Amino acid sequence: MTEEMQDIAVEGAAFAKKIFDDVREFSKDPVAGVSRQGYSAVENKVHEYVKEVGKTLGLEEWADAAGNLFLTLPGEHRDLPAFVTGSHGDSVPQGGNYDGLAGIVAGLTVLWWMRRTNYTPYRDMSVLVTRMEESSYFGKAYVGTLAMTGKLKPEDLKLRHRTKQQTLAEAIRESGFDPEACVSGKPLADLKKFGAFIELHIEQGPTLDSNKTKRVGVVTGIRGNLRHKVVRCIGETAHSGAVNREFRHDAVLATADFLMRMEKHWIHRLDREEDLVFTVGVLKTGDSAAIAKVPGLVTFCIDMRSLSMGTLERFHEVLLSCADKVAKERGVKFEFDQMLRTDPAKLNSGLVARIATTAAENGIPYIAMPSGAGHDSAVLTNAGIPSAMIFVANQNGSHNPREEMKLEDFMQGVKLLWKVAEGFDTERE
Structure with missing residues (x-):
């Protein structure tokens, strides 16, 4: 192969684009975007499609009892822990084509490149295609990786679909897998066989896309969260024309006052360089609210996220005091309803440093940044698997049909993933 042909970012683009286009075509939602429900016929089709890609590359395939799929390029020393990359094949309803799928395509492109350049790995190189990472349909995220690591609970199988009479157990069984094995409390795969797990993912926010030169992110950690699904501000309903201001107990103005004060506290912590985001994603007045009424009830939710649980706990104290x-x-x-807690996921510091160093050595500009969204990597790192993440820029956000990703940005991430895999593989200890 000539020197001009030695760049995966150039040569692999057509291979990657075809997979993106094919999967988009068969998973189109009739209304907008794509819909790939976990444990559905469409998610099954994603797995069958990538199996066929794997066959063209001569990859070994194996699926655990939850349906998580491993496609492996065998190494010379199969007893060594493998280098694993990948992500999830499902999507939110009417979502974008790249959330999850980008990590699968990146891994397949790296294995395609190894075949194309006659690279024989020292250890196994695998692409992991996980099941049902999204929580949109059954209210439970990371079902595939939780099952694989022995952390899915029996009560999770009773969760019901958002729009039809189907339990999670029924969906798993109808897709051809074993729901009881998923909640056995035992790992469904040998976790000691993971030498490293690197997940490439679109950023799902504007930071990278707003930077003209740094289009790749090295993820430093995955934010945890404290949440209240339902907060109620209870005032007093009154006639909008008959009650003067000094006699009002207006739930809307009280809620607005409270939230604006919280934003000031948030800005104060950002000024102190604490990692924190604060969101009220749902806010509504009572069912009987009307234009001629002083509102007596407002309900809303609160989502606070940070890499530091200490920051979250202190901010929650401010929340209650305010x-x-x-x-x-x-x-x-x-x-306030019962607080929900998800601890931050600490990615493997050695792998994070390796990715950053590899990017610098290969002239790939990057930003070190946290992940505000949750990912399968969080489950795997909490199970003791050395894990890290690479972000690539995307446009128009994520979890919506307008989600976009420039192929050249993606291929820079793929190049970084390949170089990290190559460097990991050449180390003999």
């Missing part, structure tokens, strides 16, 4: 102050000043009451 709510108490607003309640006393405005004559309302705030009620």
Whole structure:
């Protein structure tokens, strides 16, 4: 192969694009975007499609009892822990084509490149295609990797589909897999066979896409969260024309006051360079609200995320204190449901450093950044598997039909993934 042909970022583009185009075509939603429900006929088709790609590359295939698929290029020393990469094949309803799929295509492109350049790995090189990472349909995220690591719970199988009469257990069984094995409490794969897991993923936010030169991210960790699904601000419903301001207990203005104070506290912590995001994704008045009423009830949710659980816990204390102050000043009451907690996932520091060093050595500009969204990597790193992530820029956000990703940005991420895999493979210890 000539020197001009020695760049995976150039030569692998057509191979990657075909997979993206093919999967988009057969998983199109009739309304918009793509819909690839976990444990559905469409997700099964994704797995069957990538199996066929694997056959063209001469890869070994194996699926665990939960349906997580491994496609492996055998190495010279098969007793060594493997280098594994990949992501999930499902999507949210009417989502984008690249969330999850990008990590699968990146891994397949690296193995394609190894075949094309006659590269024989020292250890096994595998692409992992996980099941049901998204929580949109059954309310449970990371079902495939939780099952694989022995962490899926029996009660999870009773979760019901968002729009039809189907349990998660029924969906798993109808897809050809064993729901009881998924909740046995035992890993479905030999976790000691993972030498490293690197997940390439679109960023799902604007940071990389807003940077003209640094289009790749080296992920430093995955943010944990503290959440309240339902917060109620209880005031007093009144006639909008008959009650003057000093006599009102307006739940809307109290909620607005509370949230603006919280934003100021958030900005203060950002100024102190703490990692923190604060979101109210749902906010609504009571069912009987009307234009001629002073609103007596507002319900909303709260999602706080950070790489530091200490930061979250301290901010939660501020949240409760602030709510108490607003309640006393405005004559309302705030009620919080039970707090939900997800600890941050600490990615393997050695792998994170390796990715950053490899990017610098290969002239790939990057940004070191946290992941605000959850990923399968969080489950695997918490199970003791050395894990890290690579982000690539995407446009128009994610979890929506307008999601985009420039192929040249993706291929820079693929090049970095290949160089990390090559460097890991050449180390003999």
